[in-house]
Amino acid sequence: xxxxxxxxxxxxxxxxxxxxxxxxxxxxxxxxxxxxxxxxxxxxxxxxxxxxxxxxxxxxxxxxxxxxxxxxxxxxxxxxxxxxxxxxxxxxxxxxxxxxxxxxxxxxxxxxxxxxxxxxxxxxxxxxxxxxxxxxxxxxxxxxxxxxxxxxxxxxxxxxxxxxxxxxxxxxxxxxxxxxxxxxxxxxxxxxxxxxxxxxxxxxxxxxxxxxxxxxxxxxxxxxxxxxxxxxxxxxxxxxxxxxxxxxxxxxxxxxxxxxxxxxxxxxxxxxxxxxxx
Numbered sequence: 001x002x003x004x005x006x007x008x009x010x011x012x013x014x015x016x017x018x019x020x021x022x023x024x025x026x027x028x029x030x031x032x033x034x035x036x037x038x039x040x041x042x043x044x045x046x047x048x049x050x051x052x053x054x055x056x057x058x059x060x061x062x063x064x065x066x067x068x069x070x071x072x073x074x075x076x077x078x079x080x081x082x083x084x085x086x087x088x089x090x091x092x093x094x095x096x097x098x099x100x101x102x103x104x105x106x107x108x109x110x111x112x113x114x115x116x117x118x119x120x121x122x123x124x125x126x127x128x129x130x131x132x133x134x135x136x137x138x139x140x141x142x143x144x145x146x147x148x149x150x151x152x153x154x155x156x157x158x159x160x161x162x163x164x165x166x167x168x169x170x171x172x173x174x175x176x177x178x179x180x181x182x183x184x185x186x187x188x189x190x191x192x193x194x195x196x197x198x199x200x201x202x203x204x205x206x207x208x209x210x211x212x213x214x215x216x217x218x219x220x221x222x223x224x225x226x227x228x229x230x231x232x233x234x235x236x237x238x239x240x241x242x243x244x245x246x247x248x249x250x251x252x253x254x255x256x257x258x259x260x261x262x263x264x265x266x267x268x269x270x271x272x273x274x275x276x277x278x
Contacts, residue, residue: 001014001015001016001017001022001024001038001039001044001047002014002015002036002037002038002039003024003033003034003035003036003037003039004021004035004036005035006030006035007023007030007060007063007064008030008063008064008067008068008071009028009029009030009031009068010025010026010027010028010029010030010063010068010071010072010075011023011024011025011029011030011059011060011063011068011071012024012029012030012033013060014039016047022047023047023059023060024039024044024047025044025047025059025071025075025094026043026044027072027075029043029044030068058092058095059094059095062095062098062099066098066099066102067102069143069144070098070101070102070105071094071098072143073098073101073136073139073140073143073144074094074097074098074101075094076139077097077132077135077136077139077156078093078094078097080132080135080136081129081132081160084128084131084132085128085129085132085160088164089160089163089164090163090164092163093159093160093163096159096162096163097156097159100155100156100159101140104148104152104155105140105144105146108146108148119150119151119154122154122157122158123154126157126158126160126161129156129157129158129160129161130153130154130157132156132157132160133150133152133153133154133155133156133157133160134150134153136152136153136156137150137152137153137156140152175213175217176210176213176214176217179209179213179216179254180206180209180210180213182250182254183209183247183250184209186243186246186247186250187243187247187271187274187275190242190243190246191239191243191275193275195274195275199274201270201273201274202274204270204273204274205270205271205273205274208266208267208270212263212266212267216251216255216257217255219257227261229265230261230264230265233265233268233269234268237268237269237271237272240268240269240271240272240275241264241268243268243271244259244264244267244268244271245264247259247267248264
C-alpha cells in the first residue's frame with residue numbers, strides 16, 4: 001500500500017495493490033513515513049477498506065476532529081482485547097470506542113460525571129470484557145493522566161460486548177432482538193401498561209433478557225432452584241408469576257424448550273421491578 005494522503009499522525013489514506021483507496025491506521029504512521037511510501041504489513045495496525053463505506057467515512061471524519069492519541073488508546077485496548085479474549089470484533093469498534101473515549105475525556109474535563117447504572121450487571125455478565133476495560137483505564141491514565149472510576153471500565157466493556165460477532169451472529173442478533181421485543185409486549189399487555197424505557201429497571205430487564213435469549217439459543221439452562229424460593233416468589237408476586245408463565249408459553253412455542261424454576265424466579269422478580277417502577 002502506498003500513502004497518498006495524511007489525515008493525522010495515526011491515520012492516512014493509501015492505495016492498495018488493486019489501486020483502491022483505503023484508510024490505514026497505525027501509531028505514528030502519519031509522521032514517520034513521507035508521502036508516497038509503500039507500506040509493509042508491519043507498518044500499520046488496521047485497514048478500513050472502502051467496501052465498508054460507513055466505517056471508512058467515520059474514520060476520515062473523526063480524524064479531523066479527534067486528536068490522534070485517542071485512536072492510539074483505542075487501538076491498544078482493542079489489541080489487548082483480541083490477544084486476551086481471542087474474540088472477533090467488528091471493525092466499527094475502532095470508531096465507536098475512539099469516539100466514546102474522546103467525549104468521555106471531554107466530560108471529565110468539564111466535571112460532568114455520567115454514572116454507569118448497569119455496572120454490577122456488566123461486572124457479572126461481561127467479566128472478560130470488564131477486565132479489558134480496567135486495562136483501558138490504565139492506558140488512559142498513562143496517556144492522558146485522567147483517572148476514571150471503574151464505571152468507565154464498564155462502558156468500555158459494553159462497547160466490546162456489542163462489537164463481538166460470529167458467523168451466525170447476524171441471525172442470532174435478529175432472533176434475540178425479536179424475542180426481547182415480544183417478551184416486552186407480553187409484559188405490557190399482561191399488565192395493561194406502557195413500560196418506561198428510560199427507567200433503570202427497564203434497562204436491567206433488557207440486559208437480563210439479552211442473556212436469557214442467548215442462553216435459549218445456546219441451549220443453556222440455569223440450574224433449578226430447590227423449591228423454597230420458587231414457592232415464595234410464586235405466592236408473593238403472583239401476578240408477575242402469571243406473566244412469567246405466559247412468557248414460558250411463548251418460549252415453548254418459539255424455542256421448543258421449557259424454563260427452569262430459577263429462570264422463572266428471575267423473570268418474575270425483574271417483571272415485578274419493571275412494572276412497579278415504570
